Amino acid sequence: MAPDREEVLKNVEQSRRRFLRTVIAGAAFAPPIVMSFSMDGLSADAAEVGPISSPVPTPSRCSNMRLEPPIALYLDRGTGGNLLLTEAAPTSTTAKFTDSPVLSRSNGNPWKEIGAWDTVINPLPCPIAEIGDLHVWLGLRNSDDQGTQFDLKAEVFVGGNVVATGETDCVVGLARNPALAREVTVSFEPPAREFLSNEVTLVLSARIGTGCPGHASATGLRVYYGSAAQDSSFDIQFENAPHS
Protein backbone atom coordinates (compact mmCIF):
# COMPACT_ATOMS: atom_id res chain seq x y z
CA MET A 1 0.00 0.00 0.00
CA ALA A 2 1.30 3.49 -0.81
CA PRO A 3 3.21 5.17 2.03
CA ASP A 4 0.98 8.26 1.80
CA ARG A 5 -2.11 6.14 2.25
CA GLU A 6 -0.58 4.29 5.20
CA GLU A 7 0.37 7.59 6.79
CA VAL A 8 -3.24 8.75 6.67
CA LEU A 9 -4.60 5.42 7.90
CA LYS A 10 -2.13 5.42 10.78
CA ASN A 11 -3.70 8.64 12.03
CA VAL A 12 -7.24 7.36 11.85
CA GLU A 13 -8.78 6.17 15.07
CA GLN A 14 -7.98 2.48 15.38
CA SER A 15 -11.60 1.41 15.69
CA ARG A 16 -12.37 3.03 12.31
CA ARG A 17 -9.14 2.23 10.49
CA ARG A 18 -10.14 -1.13 9.10
CA PHE A 19 -13.45 0.19 7.91
CA LEU A 20 -11.79 3.09 6.10
CA ARG A 21 -9.28 0.66 4.62
CA THR A 22 -12.11 -1.39 3.13
CA VAL A 23 -13.90 1.75 1.91
CA ILE A 24 -10.95 2.81 -0.21
CA ALA A 25 -9.69 -0.67 -1.15
CA GLY A 26 -9.39 -0.93 -4.90
CA ALA A 27 -11.41 2.23 -5.50
CA ALA A 28 -10.36 5.14 -7.66
CA PHE A 29 -11.37 8.60 -6.50
CA ALA A 30 -14.79 9.72 -7.65
CA PRO A 31 -16.44 13.00 -6.75
CA PRO A 32 -18.14 12.46 -3.40
CA ILE A 33 -21.88 11.89 -3.65
CA VAL A 34 -24.42 12.16 -0.86
CA MET A 35 -28.08 11.63 -1.69
CA SER A 36 -30.56 11.93 1.12
CA PHE A 37 -34.12 10.74 1.22
CA SER A 38 -37.05 10.99 3.52
CA MET A 39 -38.26 7.59 4.66
CA ASP A 40 -41.81 8.96 4.97
CA GLY A 41 -44.13 6.94 2.82
CA LEU A 42 -41.77 4.03 2.46
CA SER A 43 -43.09 0.76 3.74
CA ALA A 44 -40.96 -1.12 6.23
CA ASP A 45 -40.11 -3.66 3.53
CA ALA A 46 -39.08 -1.02 1.11
CA ALA A 47 -36.95 0.63 3.73
CA GLU A 48 -35.25 -2.68 4.42
CA VAL A 49 -34.49 -3.26 0.78
CA GLY A 50 -33.26 0.27 0.43
CA PRO A 51 -34.94 3.57 -0.09
CA ILE A 52 -32.96 4.08 -3.25
CA SER A 53 -32.61 1.85 -6.21
CA SER A 54 -29.26 0.46 -5.14
CA PRO A 55 -29.15 -3.31 -5.04
CA VAL A 56 -29.09 -3.83 -1.30
CA PRO A 57 -28.82 -7.55 -0.64
CA THR A 58 -31.51 -8.88 1.62
CA PRO A 59 -31.96 -12.23 3.26
CA SER A 60 -34.86 -12.92 0.92
CA ARG A 61 -32.47 -12.92 -2.02
CA CYS A 62 -30.28 -15.48 -0.28
CA SER A 63 -32.89 -17.63 1.36
CA ASN A 64 -32.78 -20.95 -0.43
CA MET A 65 -29.69 -22.02 1.47
CA ARG A 66 -27.95 -23.31 -1.61
CA LEU A 67 -24.24 -23.11 -1.02
CA GLU A 68 -21.80 -21.70 -3.51
CA PRO A 69 -18.60 -23.69 -4.03
CA PRO A 70 -15.93 -22.56 -1.56
CA ILE A 71 -13.58 -19.86 -2.79
CA ALA A 72 -9.92 -20.30 -1.92
CA LEU A 73 -8.29 -17.01 -1.00
CA TYR A 74 -4.50 -16.93 -1.17
CA LEU A 75 -2.36 -14.37 0.62
CA ASP A 76 -0.33 -12.30 -1.78
CA ARG A 77 1.39 -8.95 -2.20
CA GLY A 78 0.82 -6.57 -5.10
CA THR A 79 3.52 -4.84 -7.07
CA GLY A 80 2.95 -1.69 -5.02
CA GLY A 81 3.61 -3.61 -1.82
CA ASN A 82 -0.07 -3.78 -0.85
CA LEU A 83 -1.22 -6.95 0.83
CA LEU A 84 -4.08 -8.69 -0.92
CA LEU A 85 -6.05 -11.89 -1.15
CA THR A 86 -6.34 -13.52 -4.53
CA GLU A 87 -8.33 -16.43 -5.92
CA ALA A 88 -5.39 -17.41 -8.15
CA ALA A 89 -3.25 -20.14 -6.63
CA PRO A 90 0.39 -19.08 -6.57
CA THR A 91 2.83 -20.81 -8.90
CA SER A 92 6.02 -18.98 -7.97
CA THR A 93 8.90 -20.96 -6.54
CA THR A 94 9.93 -18.08 -4.27
CA ALA A 95 7.74 -17.17 -1.33
CA LYS A 96 7.00 -13.63 -0.28
CA PHE A 97 6.92 -12.76 3.38
CA THR A 98 5.60 -10.19 5.83
CA ASP A 99 7.04 -9.70 9.31
CA SER A 100 5.43 -8.80 12.58
CA PRO A 101 6.86 -5.96 14.64
CA VAL A 102 9.05 -6.82 17.62
CA LEU A 103 7.10 -8.97 20.07
CA SER A 104 7.53 -8.88 23.83
CA ARG A 105 5.79 -10.14 26.94
CA SER A 106 6.33 -6.75 28.57
CA ASN A 107 3.38 -4.34 28.74
CA GLY A 108 0.89 -7.18 28.88
CA ASN A 109 2.14 -9.10 25.85
CA PRO A 110 -0.12 -7.24 23.41
CA TRP A 111 -1.13 -8.59 20.01
CA LYS A 112 0.84 -6.93 17.24
CA GLU A 113 -0.60 -6.78 13.74
CA ILE A 114 1.45 -8.53 11.09
CA GLY A 115 -0.66 -7.37 8.17
CA ALA A 116 -4.10 -6.99 6.63
CA TRP A 117 -4.78 -8.78 3.34
CA ASP A 118 -7.74 -7.36 1.38
CA THR A 119 -9.90 -8.44 -1.50
CA VAL A 120 -13.19 -7.68 -3.17
CA ILE A 121 -15.25 -10.72 -4.09
CA ASN A 122 -17.59 -10.49 -7.04
CA PRO A 123 -20.45 -10.83 -7.42
CA LEU A 124 -21.87 -9.42 -4.25
CA PRO A 125 -22.12 -12.41 -1.96
CA CYS A 126 -24.84 -13.60 0.34
CA PRO A 127 -23.98 -14.30 3.99
CA ILE A 128 -20.92 -16.38 4.67
CA ALA A 129 -21.78 -20.00 5.38
CA GLU A 130 -18.35 -21.14 6.46
CA ILE A 131 -14.76 -20.05 6.68
CA GLY A 132 -12.29 -22.90 6.31
CA ASP A 133 -9.08 -23.31 8.27
CA LEU A 134 -6.30 -20.87 7.52
CA HIS A 135 -3.12 -22.63 6.46
CA VAL A 136 -0.16 -20.35 6.88
CA TRP A 137 3.59 -20.86 6.76
CA LEU A 138 5.58 -19.30 9.58
CA GLY A 139 9.23 -18.64 10.28
CA LEU A 140 11.45 -16.31 12.25
CA ARG A 141 12.88 -12.92 11.38
CA ASN A 142 16.01 -13.71 13.35
CA SER A 143 17.64 -17.05 14.15
CA ASP A 144 18.38 -15.81 17.69
CA ASP A 145 14.69 -16.31 18.40
CA GLN A 146 14.80 -20.05 17.85
CA GLY A 147 12.93 -21.73 20.69
CA THR A 148 10.50 -18.84 21.12
CA GLN A 149 6.85 -19.81 21.13
CA PHE A 150 4.22 -17.61 19.51
CA ASP A 151 0.48 -17.15 19.52
CA LEU A 152 -1.06 -16.42 16.13
CA LYS A 153 -4.46 -14.78 15.70
CA ALA A 154 -6.43 -14.55 12.46
CA GLU A 155 -9.47 -12.33 12.03
CA VAL A 156 -11.72 -12.20 8.98
CA PHE A 157 -13.46 -8.90 8.34
CA VAL A 158 -16.32 -8.41 5.93
CA GLY A 159 -17.20 -4.83 5.14
CA GLY A 160 -15.06 -3.66 8.05
CA ASN A 161 -16.80 -5.88 10.59
CA VAL A 162 -15.11 -8.89 12.14
CA VAL A 163 -17.07 -12.03 11.25
CA ALA A 164 -14.74 -14.78 12.42
CA THR A 165 -11.72 -15.14 14.64
CA GLY A 166 -9.32 -17.99 15.20
CA GLU A 167 -6.21 -18.44 17.29
CA THR A 168 -3.41 -21.00 17.46
CA ASP A 169 -1.29 -20.76 20.56
CA CYS A 170 2.22 -21.80 21.48
CA VAL A 171 3.51 -22.26 17.94
CA VAL A 172 7.02 -23.64 18.31
CA GLY A 173 9.74 -25.08 16.15
CA LEU A 174 10.18 -22.07 13.85
CA ALA A 175 13.37 -21.25 12.05
CA ARG A 176 14.94 -18.41 10.10
CA ASN A 177 15.59 -20.57 7.06
CA PRO A 178 12.69 -20.08 4.60
CA ALA A 179 13.02 -23.68 3.49
CA LEU A 180 12.17 -24.73 7.04
CA ALA A 181 9.03 -22.59 7.31
CA ARG A 182 6.39 -24.46 9.23
CA GLU A 183 2.76 -24.84 8.19
CA VAL A 184 0.38 -23.80 10.95
CA THR A 185 -3.39 -24.15 10.89
CA VAL A 186 -5.81 -21.68 12.44
CA SER A 187 -9.43 -22.77 12.77
CA PHE A 188 -12.17 -20.17 12.81
CA GLU A 189 -15.25 -20.18 14.91
CA PRO A 190 -18.51 -20.25 12.92
CA PRO A 191 -18.81 -16.87 11.18
CA ALA A 192 -21.34 -14.22 12.03
CA ARG A 193 -23.99 -14.27 9.34
CA GLU A 194 -25.48 -10.83 9.34
CA PHE A 195 -22.83 -9.04 7.32
CA LEU A 196 -23.34 -8.63 3.61
CA SER A 197 -20.45 -7.14 1.76
CA ASN A 198 -17.97 -8.16 -0.87
CA GLU A 199 -14.99 -6.62 0.93
CA VAL A 200 -13.05 -9.35 2.74
CA THR A 201 -9.96 -8.70 4.85
CA LEU A 202 -7.77 -11.17 6.70
CA VAL A 203 -5.80 -9.67 9.57
CA LEU A 204 -2.99 -11.66 11.16
CA SER A 205 -1.57 -10.74 14.54
CA ALA A 206 1.05 -12.32 16.77
CA ARG A 207 2.33 -12.19 20.31
CA ILE A 208 4.77 -14.16 22.41
CA GLY A 209 3.16 -17.45 23.42
CA THR A 210 1.15 -17.15 26.59
CA GLY A 211 1.15 -20.04 29.01
CA CYS A 212 4.08 -21.69 27.31
CA PRO A 213 7.79 -21.58 28.04
CA GLY A 214 10.41 -19.90 25.90
CA HIS A 215 11.89 -16.48 25.27
CA ALA A 216 10.05 -13.42 26.54
CA SER A 217 10.61 -11.43 23.37
CA ALA A 218 11.42 -11.88 19.71
CA THR A 219 12.53 -9.79 16.78
CA GLY A 220 9.41 -10.93 15.02
CA LEU A 221 7.35 -13.63 13.40
CA ARG A 222 7.58 -14.07 9.63
CA VAL A 223 4.60 -15.10 7.51
CA TYR A 224 5.40 -16.76 4.17
CA TYR A 225 2.97 -16.86 1.26
CA GLY A 226 2.66 -16.50 -2.48
CA SER A 227 4.58 -19.57 -3.62
CA ALA A 228 3.40 -22.98 -4.74
CA ALA A 229 5.05 -24.61 -1.75
CA GLN A 230 3.98 -21.98 0.78
CA ASP A 231 0.53 -21.08 -0.51
CA SER A 232 -0.93 -19.60 2.68
CA SER A 233 -4.68 -19.52 2.18
CA PHE A 234 -8.14 -20.22 3.50
CA ASP A 235 -11.50 -21.09 2.00
CA ILE A 236 -14.60 -18.98 2.30
CA GLN A 237 -18.03 -20.28 1.38
CA PHE A 238 -21.13 -18.19 0.81
CA GLU A 239 -24.76 -19.05 0.73
CA ASN A 240 -26.17 -18.81 -2.76
CA ALA A 241 -25.03 -15.71 -4.57
CA PRO A 242 -27.85 -13.32 -5.40
CA HIS A 243 -28.97 -13.39 -8.98
CA SER A 244 -29.92 -9.94 -10.14
Add this chain to the structure above:
Amino acid sequence: MATGAQARPVTRRLPPRPRRLAELDINQIEDGFVIYQADRDRAHYLNHSAVAVLELCDGRRSVSQIAECIRKLYGLETAPRRDVEGVVAKLAGEGLISDVPGSGQAKRGAPRSARRRNV
Protein backbone atom coordinates in the same frame (compact mmCIF):
# COMPACT_ATOMS: atom_id res chain seq x y z
CA MET B 1 -44.34 42.14 -7.21
CA ALA B 2 -43.56 39.31 -4.94
CA THR B 3 -42.44 40.34 -1.55
CA GLY B 4 -41.53 38.57 1.65
CA ALA B 5 -39.80 35.23 1.65
CA GLN B 6 -37.68 34.88 -1.41
CA ALA B 7 -35.21 32.15 -2.29
CA ARG B 8 -31.74 33.38 -1.62
CA PRO B 9 -28.53 31.53 -1.98
CA VAL B 10 -27.47 30.46 1.45
CA THR B 11 -23.82 30.37 2.30
CA ARG B 12 -23.52 27.55 4.76
CA ARG B 13 -20.74 27.93 7.26
CA LEU B 14 -18.53 24.87 7.11
CA PRO B 15 -17.72 23.32 10.46
CA PRO B 16 -14.05 24.24 11.02
CA ARG B 17 -13.28 20.80 12.43
CA PRO B 18 -16.17 18.54 11.54
CA ARG B 19 -16.81 15.42 13.57
CA ARG B 20 -18.79 12.43 12.40
CA LEU B 21 -21.63 11.42 14.69
CA ALA B 22 -20.50 8.44 16.74
CA GLU B 23 -23.68 6.43 16.49
CA LEU B 24 -24.02 6.31 12.71
CA ASP B 25 -24.93 2.90 11.31
CA ILE B 26 -23.16 2.66 7.95
CA ASN B 27 -24.32 -0.23 5.77
CA GLN B 28 -22.31 -1.26 2.77
CA ILE B 29 -24.16 -2.05 -0.42
CA GLU B 30 -22.89 -3.10 -3.81
CA ASP B 31 -22.13 0.36 -5.12
CA GLY B 32 -21.78 2.45 -2.02
CA PHE B 33 -23.10 2.86 1.47
CA VAL B 34 -26.41 3.62 3.11
CA ILE B 35 -26.92 5.33 6.45
CA TYR B 36 -30.31 5.17 8.11
CA GLN B 37 -31.26 7.80 10.63
CA ALA B 38 -34.43 6.37 12.08
CA ASP B 39 -34.85 9.24 14.53
CA ARG B 40 -34.94 11.70 11.65
CA ASP B 41 -36.74 9.44 9.17
CA ARG B 42 -33.88 9.96 6.76
CA ALA B 43 -31.79 7.63 4.64
CA HIS B 44 -28.58 8.67 2.96
CA TYR B 45 -26.72 7.09 0.09
CA LEU B 46 -22.98 7.85 -0.02
CA ASN B 47 -20.41 6.70 -2.52
CA HIS B 48 -17.04 5.50 -1.22
CA SER B 49 -15.35 8.90 -1.55
CA ALA B 50 -18.08 10.53 0.52
CA VAL B 51 -17.75 7.83 3.19
CA ALA B 52 -13.99 8.35 3.22
CA VAL B 53 -14.58 12.06 3.87
CA LEU B 54 -17.12 11.20 6.57
CA GLU B 55 -14.65 8.84 8.26
CA LEU B 56 -11.96 11.52 8.24
CA CYS B 57 -14.27 13.93 10.08
CA ASP B 58 -12.88 13.17 13.53
CA GLY B 59 -13.09 16.61 15.07
CA ARG B 60 -9.34 17.11 14.78
CA ARG B 61 -8.89 17.74 11.07
CA SER B 62 -9.88 20.89 9.28
CA VAL B 63 -11.67 20.67 5.93
CA SER B 64 -8.45 21.39 4.05
CA GLN B 65 -6.63 18.71 6.04
CA ILE B 66 -9.40 16.25 5.14
CA ALA B 67 -8.97 17.18 1.48
CA GLU B 68 -5.23 16.55 1.79
CA CYS B 69 -5.91 13.15 3.40
CA ILE B 70 -8.24 12.28 0.51
CA ARG B 71 -5.48 13.23 -1.92
CA LYS B 72 -3.11 10.83 -0.17
CA LEU B 73 -5.63 8.02 0.21
CA TYR B 74 -6.52 8.02 -3.46
CA GLY B 75 -3.10 8.99 -4.78
CA LEU B 76 -4.33 12.22 -6.39
CA GLU B 77 -2.06 14.98 -7.65
CA THR B 78 -4.01 17.75 -6.02
CA ALA B 79 -6.29 17.82 -3.01
CA PRO B 80 -9.97 17.89 -4.11
CA ARG B 81 -10.69 20.80 -1.80
CA ARG B 82 -13.85 21.97 -3.53
CA ASP B 83 -15.34 18.47 -3.64
CA VAL B 84 -14.59 17.96 0.03
CA GLU B 85 -16.05 21.31 1.01
CA GLY B 86 -19.20 20.46 -0.89
CA VAL B 87 -19.66 17.09 0.74
CA VAL B 88 -18.83 18.40 4.23
CA ALA B 89 -21.49 21.08 3.77
CA LYS B 90 -23.98 18.43 2.67
CA LEU B 91 -23.09 16.10 5.56
CA ALA B 92 -23.40 18.98 8.01
CA GLY B 93 -26.75 19.97 6.53
CA GLU B 94 -28.02 16.43 6.95
CA GLY B 95 -26.80 16.23 10.54
CA LEU B 96 -24.31 13.45 9.89
CA ILE B 97 -21.43 15.53 11.18
CA SER B 98 -21.25 18.19 13.80
CA ASP B 99 -18.79 20.83 14.72
CA VAL B 100 -16.47 20.37 17.65
CA PRO B 101 -17.57 22.94 20.20
CA GLY B 102 -15.06 25.72 20.38
CA SER B 103 -13.14 24.64 17.30
CA GLY B 104 -11.86 27.50 15.26
CA GLN B 105 -11.74 29.71 18.32
CA ALA B 106 -8.80 30.76 20.37
CA LYS B 107 -8.06 28.37 23.19
CA ARG B 108 -9.23 29.61 26.51
CA GLY B 109 -8.02 28.66 29.93
CA ALA B 110 -9.90 26.28 32.13
CA PRO B 111 -13.07 27.65 33.69
CA ARG B 112 -12.41 29.57 36.80
CA SER B 113 -14.24 27.06 38.93
CA ALA B 114 -12.10 24.26 37.53
CA ARG B 115 -8.96 26.25 38.17
CA ARG B 116 -10.03 26.85 41.71
CA ARG B 117 -10.63 23.14 42.22
CA ASN B 118 -7.19 22.37 40.91
CA VAL B 119 -5.40 24.69 43.29
